[in-house]
Amino acid sequence: MELELECQGHDFLKENTVDEVALMFKALSDPSRIRILYLLSQEACSVNHIAEVLQLTQSAVSHQLSYLRTLRLVKFRREGNSLFYSCDDEHVISLLKQAIQHAEHR
Amino acid sequence: MELELECQGHDFLKENTVDEVALMFKALSDPSRIRILYLLSQEACSVNHIAEVLQLTQSAVSHQLSYLRTLRLVKFRREGNSLFYSCDDEHVISLLKQAIQHAEHR
DNA sequence: AAGCTATATGAACATATACTCATATACAAT
DNA sequence: ATTGTATATGAGTATATGTTCATATAGCTT
Numbered sequence: 728m729e730l731e732l733e734c735q736g737h738d739f740l741k742e743n744t745v746d747e748v749a750l751m752f753k754a755l756s757d758p759s760r761i762r763i764l765y766l767l768s769q770e771a772c773s774v775n776h777i778a779e780v781l782q783l784t785q786s787a788v789s790h791q792l793s794y795l796r797t798l799r800l801v802k803f804r805r806e807g808n809s810l811f812y813s814c815d816d817e818h819v820i821s822l823l824k825q826a827i828q829h830a831e832h833r
Numbered sequence: 834m835e836l837e838l839e840c841q842g843h844d845f846l847k848e849n850t851v852d853e854v855a856l857m858f859k860a861l862s863d864p865s866r867i868r869i870l871y872l873l874s875q876e877a878c879s880v881n882h883i884a885e886v887l888q889l890t891q892s893a894v895s896h897q898l899s900y901l902r903t904l905r906l907v908k909f910r911r912e913g914n915s916l917f918y919s920c921d922d923e924h925v926i927s928l929l930k931q932a933i934q935h936a937e938h939r
Numbered sequence: 940a941a942g943c944t945a946t947a948t949g950a951a952c953a954t955a956t957a958c959t960c961a962t963a964t965a966c967a968a969t
Numbered sequence: 970a971t972t973g974t975a976t977a978t979g980a981g982t983a984t985a986t987g988t989t990c991a992t993a994t995a996g997c998t999t
Contacts, residue, residue: 737872737875737876738871738875740867740868740871740933741937744933744936744937745864745867745868746864747936748861748867748929748932748933748936749861749862749863749864749867751932751935751936752858752859752861752862752867752932753858753862753986755854755855755858755862756855756858756859756861756862757855757986757987758851758852758855759987759988761846761851761854761855761858762846762851765844765846766843769843769844770843773945773946774945774946774947775944775945775946783988784988784989784990785945785946785947786946786947786948786988786989786990786991787987787988787989788946789946789947789948790947790948790987790988791987792946792947793947793948794987805995805996807944807945807996807997808943808944808945808946808995808996808997809944809945809946810945810946818931818935821931822928822931822932823854825924825927825928826854826857826858826928827846827850827854829857829924830850830853830854830857831847831850863956863957865957865958879975879976880975880976880977881974881975881976889958890958890959890960891975891976891977892958892959892960892961892976892977892978893957893958893959894976895976895977895978896957896958896977896978897957898976898977899977899978900957911965911966913966913967913974913975914965914966914967914973914974914975914976915974915975915976916975916976
């Protein structure tokens, strides 16, 4: 049966698909972004709150949020002077949580 | 009910966990590695075969396999002069395939 | 309007990344 | 042993990445 399978054709990934997947995983491949996304998966947060909780500078957080916004992984609503960010891609959050589960239980 | 949730404590990720997750996603964040892993998820391949099929140099493939080996995402068996690589982490392949599905159907 | 707070942004920098090229290693075959 | 084939590896390089620092923008308050 292995031999049968070896003779079949293979899926080939479209360049577009590969690049999109790469971008998606790249977004998840940095510790700061992982912590930001995980925090936002639990509650909407202002930029300063994220910075305080995660012990990052406001600027670093803002840059990362800008990055995540571009990929539409987060969205925000304004409330007075503050911007409350939250997750905007459940699928990505799902992947993140699976990876966390996997890393924790080992 | 939203108010209730806002008052609860939050999960915090251990530094170790964050770093492991980051490494894992970093492995999946490069187009060449994505294509290599996806190919290997379909059949075990020699280094040269990977290079031919994916139109990469032997050296580039070998470097990436070395990277993936370090993370134990691939393993290999020797057969004569050739080394046949295959996937060694079903969980990572699962994440990869989910991301591909997500990217394709949109 | 002026001053205050929250956030965004650009430049600069140090490090990481992925590749190429040249060469080394390992096994096979004669 | 020598040659050939398959793979690995080290150095070098160009580009990408994540942060900091300084400054800009936007909205609130008085």
